Amino acid sequence: MSPKHEARLPLAFIPAGSEVLLAAFGDDIDPLQREQLTAYGLAESRPLKVLQQRPMTVILADEVELALEHVVARHIWVERKDNENGS
Numbered sequence: 001m002s003p004k005h006e007a008r009l010p011l012a013f014i015p016a017g018s019e020v021l022l023a024a025f026g027d028d029i030d031p032l033q034r035e036q037l038t039a040y041g042l043a044e045s046r047p048l049k050v051l052q053q054r055p056m057t058v059i060l061a062d063e064v065e066l067a068l069e070h071v072v073a074r075h076i077w078v079e080r081k082d083n084e085n086g087s
Contacts, residue, residue, distance in 0.1 A: 007079045007080055008023050008024075008077050008078070008079050009077070009078060009079070010026075010073065010074045010075065010076065010077060010078075011048075011050070011057060011059070011068070011073040011074070011076040011077070011078050012053070012057055012070050012073035012074040012076075014050045014053075014078060015050065015053070016050050016051060016052045016053055017049075017050065018049070018050045018080075019047060019048070019049050019050075019081055020047070020048050020050070020078035020079060020080055020081060021045055021046065021047055021048070021078060021079050021080075021081055022042055022043065022044055022045065022046050022048055022076065022077075022078055023044065023045075023077040023078055023079045024044060024076075024077045025037070025042075025075065025076060025077070026074075026075030026076065026077060027075075028075045029072065029075045029076070033072065037076075040061065040064055040066055041061045041062050041064050042061055042066075042076075046061060046062075047061075047081065048060065048061050048078065051065065056068060056069060056070070057069075057070060057072075057073035
């Protein structure tokens with residue numbers, strides 16, 4: 001049993017104010033877009049803070065604030081940080 005797989009959710013479904021770790025990019029994100037996201041600091045196991053979900057998903061990755069369309073955010077897989085309260 002792997003709790004990490006059970007806890008993996010699309011970024012688009014994470015409530016604003018939550019802090020998560022980037023788990024993986026889904027296969028539906030094309031290689032160029034994946035390269036651009038990586039250039040902005042998005043990489044596996046990096047912490048992200050969700051700032052808002054509407055009208056776009058806005059996240060904070062280190063010092064960089066990024067706005068993502070929901071069609072992209074639905075294919076970025078994240079997991080809750082182990083040290084979050086209530087986990």
